[in-house]
Amino acid sequence: MHELSMANSMVEAILDTAKKNNAIKITEAILEVGELTMLNPEQLRFMMDILREDTIFEDAEIIINMIPIEVECEDCGFHGISKTDEGMDHLMAVATCPECDNTHVHILKGQECNIKTIKIEREDENA
Incomplete structure (x- = not known):
């Protein structure tokens, strides 16, 4: 369950x-x-909810945008949204080309884990 460590890192970065x-x-x-x-995303949100209790982050809305896997295929040249082999029996998803089913792809998007924006209130704004 790597959601806990990722949630902890994100909450710390947001608070910092x-x-x-x-x-x-x-x-x-x-x-x-x-x-x-x-x-x-549900587990990530749950962990973040626990970790942000009793902080200035406690009541904030958390929006999680999932980024699809985008690839460029080395074999057929396809460029676009990929699929994963979710039916396979292993611990890591493998991106494949939706055109030729090859796994020789360059991953362009889908590995991100970013804090895109944070909205805050400052004391001087409430005066």
Whole structure:
């Protein structure tokens, strides 16, 4: 369950950024999570909810945007959204070309795990 360590890192980064910007409250955080990270968005949100209790981040809306896998195929030249071999029996998803079913692809998107934006309130804005 790598959601816990990722959630912890994200909550710490969000709180640190808010502190550096003199925030008194965090109102929203938008995250980008690639499908190849194998992070479950519901579990990630649940872990973040627990970790942000009793902080200025506690009541913020968390938006998790899942990023599809985008590839470029080395064999047929396809460029676009890929599929994974979810039916396979292994621990890591493997991106394949939807045109020729080859696994020789360059992954262009889908591995991200980013904090895209944080909305905060500052004390001077409420005065």
